[in-house]
Amino acid sequence: MSGDESKKANTRWVVMTGLLWVVATVLGELAVAAIEWHPFGASREARITDDAFDLLMVLSVPVISFVLVMGGVALVRGRGGVIDEDGPPVRSHRLFIGGWVVLTSALAVLVIITPGFSGLDELRAEPVPDLVIDVHAERWNWVYTYPESGRETQGELVLPVDQRIMFRISSTDVIHSFWIPAFRIKQDAVPGQITTTMVTPEALGEFDNADELRVQCAELCGVGHARMWTGVRVVTEAEFEEWLAGAGG
Ligand SMILES: [Cu+2]
CATH class of the missing domain: 2.60.40.420 (Cupredoxins -  blue copper proteins)
Known part of the structure; x- marks a missing residue:
C-alpha cells in the first residue's frame, strides 16, 4: 500500500470510529433517559441528590462509549497476523490534545462547583428549621x-x-x-x-x-x-x- 493509500485507509478508520462513537453515545443517552434509575424519592434533598446523579450519568455516557468503541475498533482492526515491528511514529496534534485537556478539565471543575458545592449548599441551606x-x-x-x-x-x-x-x-x-x-x-x-x-x-x-x-x-x-x-x-x-x-x- 502506498503512503497515500494507507493515509486514506487511516482516515476512513478514524471517521468510522468517530461515527460509531456518536451512535453509541446517542443510544446510551436514550437508554439513560428511558430507564428509571432512582428508588422512590419523597423530599427536596432526594430531588437535589437524584438530579446530581442524573447529570453525572449523562456526562459519563460519552466517556464509556468512547472506551468501548475504541476497544471494539482496535479488536477488529488488529485481528489476524502478528505485528512484530513498530508502526509509523504518531505525530501529536497539539490543538486536539490542548483542546481535550482544557475541555475535560473544565468539565471536571464545573461538576465540582455545580452540582458539587452548589448542591451541598442547597442541602444545608435555610439553617433555621421549622x-x-x-x-x-x-x-x-x-x-x-x-x-x-x-x-x-x-x-x-x-x-x-x-x-x-x-x-x-x-x-x-x-x-x-x-x-x-x-x-x-x-x-x-x-x-x-x-x-x-x-x-x-x-x-x-x-x-x-x-x-x-x-x-x-x-x-x-x-x-x-x-x-x-x-x-x-x-x-x-x-x-x-x-x-x-x-x-x-
Ligand atoms: Cu444500629
Whole structure:
C-alpha cells in the first residue's frame, strides 16, 4: 500500500470510529433517559441528590462509549497476523490534545462547583428549621422526641410535609447511622456527640406503601442491626398537629 493509500485507509478508520462513537453515545443517552434509575424519592434533598446523579450519568455516557468503541475498533482492526515491528511514529496534534485537556478539565471543575458545592449548599441551606426532632439510637432501637411538645415515640417516625426538619441525633452505646432512603439522607449517630441533618419531606406517604419510607440503621451495630428500623409516615400539617397533641395514632 502506498503512503497515500494507507493515509486514506487511516482516515476512513478514524471517521468510522468517530461515527460509531456518536451512535453509541446517542443510544446510551436514550437508554439513560428511558430507564428509571432512582428508588422512590419523597423530599427536596432526594430531588437535589437524584438530579446530581442524573447529570453525572449523562456526562459519563460519552466517556464509556468512547472506551468501548475504541476497544471494539482496535479488536477488529488488529485481528489476524502478528505485528512484530513498530508502526509509523504518531505525530501529536497539539490543538486536539490542548483542546481535550482544557475541555475535560473544565468539565471536571464545573461538576465540582455545580452540582458539587452548589448542591451541598442547597442541602444545608435555610439553617433555621421549622421543626426539631431528637433522634436517639441504642441497640437496637430508635427513639424520637419532639422537644416542643415532649412527645416521645418509638415504633414510627411521624413528620409533617413541606416543613424543614432538623434531626438532632445521638447514641447511647455504639455508632449507628440514621438513614431514610426515600429522603436520601444518612447521618451517623455517635456516642457522646450530637450530629444533625436536615430534610424537607415533599410527598405524603407511609412505609406500608413505600418501603423506602423507613428509618434504617446503616452502620453494623450488632445482632439486631438489620432489624433496627422503623416506618416513616409523612402527614399534612394539620394531621401532624393533631397527632402531636395525642389525638391521632
Ligand atoms: Cu444500629
